[in-house]
Amino acid sequence: MCGIVGIVSSSNVNQLLYDALTVLQHRGQDAAGIVTYQDNRFFLRKDNGLVRDVFHTRHMRRLVGNVGIGHVRYPTAGSSSSAEAQPFYVNSPYGITLAHNGNLTNADELSSHLFRTDLRHINTNSDSEVLLNVFAHELQKQGKLNPTKDEIFEAVRAVHKRCRGAYAAIAMVTGYGIVGFRDPHGIRPACYGVREGEKGEKEYMIASESVALNAAGFTVVRDIAPGEAVYIETDGTLYTEQCAEDPKLYPCIFEHVYFARPDSIMDKVSVYKARLRMGEVLADKILRERPNHDIDVVIPIPDTSRTSAMQLAYHLGVKYREGFIKNRYIGRTFIMPGQKMRKKSVRQKLNPIDLEFRDKNVMLIDDSIVRGTTCEEIVEMARDAGARNVYFASAAPPVRYPNVYGIDMPSANELIAHNRSVEEVQNLIGADWLVYQDLEDLISCVNDVNDEINDWECSVFTGNYITGDVDEAYLTHLEELRNDGKRTEAAIQSGTDNAIIDLHNDED
Numbered sequence: 001m002c003g004i005v006g007i008v009s010s011s012n013v014n015q016l017l018y019d020a021l022t023v024l025q026h027r028g029q030d031a032a033g034i035v036t037y038q039d040n041r042f043f044l045r046k047d048n049g050l051v052r053d054v055f056h057t058r059h060m061r062r063l064v065g066n067v068g069i070g071h072v073r074y075p076t077a078g079s080s081s082s083a084e085a086q087p088f089y090v091n092s093p094y095g096i097t098l099a100h101n102g103n104l105t106n107a108d109e110l111s112s113h114l115f116r117t118d119l120r121h122i123n124t125n126s127d128s129e130v131l132l133n134v135f136a137h138e139l140q141k142q143g144k145l146n147p148t149k150d151e152i153f154e155a156v157r158a159v160h161k162r163c164r165g166a167y168a169a170i171a172m173v174t175g176y177g178i179v180g181f182r183d184p185h186g187i188r189p190a191c192y193g194v195r196e197g198e199k200g201e202k203e204y205m206i207a208s209e210s211v212a213l214n215a216a217g218f219t220v221v222r223d224i225a226p227g228e229a230v231y232i233e234t235d236g237t238l239y240t241e242q243c244a245e246d247p248k249l250y251p252c253i254f255e256h257v258y259f260a261r262p263d264s265i266m267d268k269v270s271v272y273k274a275r276l277r278m279g280e281v282l283a284d285k286i287l288r289e290r291p292n293h294d295i296d297v298v299i300p301i302p303d304t305s306r307t308s309a310m311q312l313a314y315h316l317g318v319k320y321r322e323g324f325i326k327n328r329y330i331g332r333t334f335i336m337p338g339q340k341m342r343k344k345s346v347r348q349k350l351n352p353i354d355l356e357f358r359d360k361n362v363m364l365i366d367d368s369i370v371r372g373t374t375c376e377e378i379v380e381m382a383r384d385a386g387a388r389n390v391y392f393a394s395a396a397p398p399v400r401y402p403n404v405y406g407i408d409m410p411s412a413n414e415l416i417a418h419n420r421s422v423e424e425v426q427n428l429i430g431a432d433w434l435v436y437q438d439l440e441d442l443i444s445c446v447n448d449v450n451d452e453i454n455d456w457e458c459s460v461f462t463g464n465y466i467t468g469d470v471d472e473a474y475l476t477h478l479e480e481l482r483n484d485g486k487r488t489e490a491a492i493q494s495g496t497d498n499a500i501i502d503l504h505n506d507e508d
């Protein structure tokens with residue numbers, strides 16, 4: 001997942017963008033970038049690292065202008081090289097930069113078409129550079145010296161025709177404005193909001209999650225609809241238009257399970273409420289499976305599972321205890337690159353309070369089990385801390401299939417539940433009892449909060465890919481390209497390949 005943000009204001013946007021990116025940091029920890037615009041020039045700073053490490057005072061001073069976009073990255077394509085940090089830039093037409101959350105499933109095909117037919121060069125393996133060039137080409141094709149909203153929307157229309165997969169994106173067109181758009185299935189989230197500037201003028205912000213708008217004092221207007229584009233000119237005039245022929249909302253359910261912050265509202269679903277429901281219905285399942293259970297205490301695996309675990313304990317009528325203390329300086333482990341780093345980080349991140357475990361039957365709750373990195377370590381830690389029995393419950397169903405829409409799970413074989421029964425996973429993680437949420441129950445949790453959404457993007461649980469273009473050949477290719485072994489190689493290389501076309505105007 002990545003986080004994107006774009007702002008049109010009546011004063012400098014650098015600090016607002018920075019603050020928004022820190023609020024979206026949970027969506028991507030690998031790289032961060034901001035680009036602003038003033039007097040016909042872009043000012044760009046992007047690099048690997050957390051937001052606080054990438055932007056120092058000297059960089060912030062140079063990021064001048066009242067319009068800008070920003071990005072935090074969790075790579076799902078290409079490498080972790082800083083050259084693939086976003087926003088990406090293309091000089092023609094007008095000078096355009098783009099920040100993207102999601103993953104294109106036809107990036108290879110588009111890339112070769114861009115080269116052979118559109119005569120455009122793609123310099124990295126990032127699908128986001130492809131997306132930017134498709135948008136740029138479609139805008140250029142219209143041949144207008146001064147593009148209006150009509151040309152911008154026409155370009156988005158063409159993007160929808162050519163691109164497959166998931167994309168929530170914000171592009172900044174030099175001198176004209178910013179445009180945010182969501183793919184025709186609305187797989188990845190995006191919303192926009194408004195606030196009053198000092199002289200009463202309207203200022204706008206587009207972001208991946210509503211929490212970024214709240215934190216910056218913007219009032220959420222609404223989600224961008226699937227296929228829709230929101231264009232805000234530099235003077236603050238806003239236009240919206242539906243640019244897809246057959247849009248239909250299929251939001252990614254994993255946002256609600258894990259990715260999003262609980263204080264966000266996405267497609268009119270409060271993530272917090274959805275997670276509370278996940279705890280409730282999981283408690284019901286536990287009671288169905290073992291009406292006479294002997295659970296002494298419910299312990300969450302911080303951070304994300306806390307909300308569900310609390311409600312689960314309440315519904316079971318069992319004590320809730322914070323048995324693991326989280327090191328606040330370690331980020332999210334699941335989105336770290338490489339299994340070795342993830343495994344090490346679980347131990348660094350979580351430490352048990354022995355007295356909550358000693359001689360007790362503990363029920364550990366996590367939001368999801370993906371590779372099994374966290375639960376394998378945690379079950380062992382609970383036993384070492386003296387637990388009599390270690391039970392484990394996951395607020396999401398077994399994750400059995402790769403994700404191709406912006407979550408870096410490219411390889412089925414790396415998923416602990418792939419081709420395994422619940423019992424086999426239970427044995428593998430060393431638990432005495434393992435309970436997974438059922439998919440219908442998970443869907444009911446989000447639909448209880450907003451029953452207007454008929455369909456969810458659930459491919460990691462079902463193996464059904466709604467864009468219809470994902471076949472065995474694609475998945476095999478993805479696995480070969482991005483399995484953990486390959487990425488470790490890329491990480492080693494990335495120390496040296498950062499020099500490949502670095503368009504930074506700022507060296508450090």
Ligand SMILES: O=P(O)(O)OC[C@H]1O[C@H](OP(=O)(O)OP(=O)(O)O)[C@H](O)[C@@H]1O
Pocket residue numbers: 258301302303304305331332333334335366367368369370371372373374375
């Ligand atoms: O089975 P795994 O491959 O370990 O993946 C699942 C775990 O990873 C995530 O935690 P993470 O540490 O990323 O973030 P959190 O602090 O928000 O829970 C998630 O919340 C699970 O705990």
Ligand SMILES: NC(=O)CC[C@H](N)C(=O)O
Pocket residue numbers: 001002073074075076077078084100101102103104126127128406407
């Ligand atoms: N997680 C994402 O949204 C990734 C965006 C893009 N595919 C990249 O790899 O940079």
Ligand SMILES: [Mg+2]
Pocket residue numbers: 301302303304305366367374
């Ligand atoms: Mg976790």
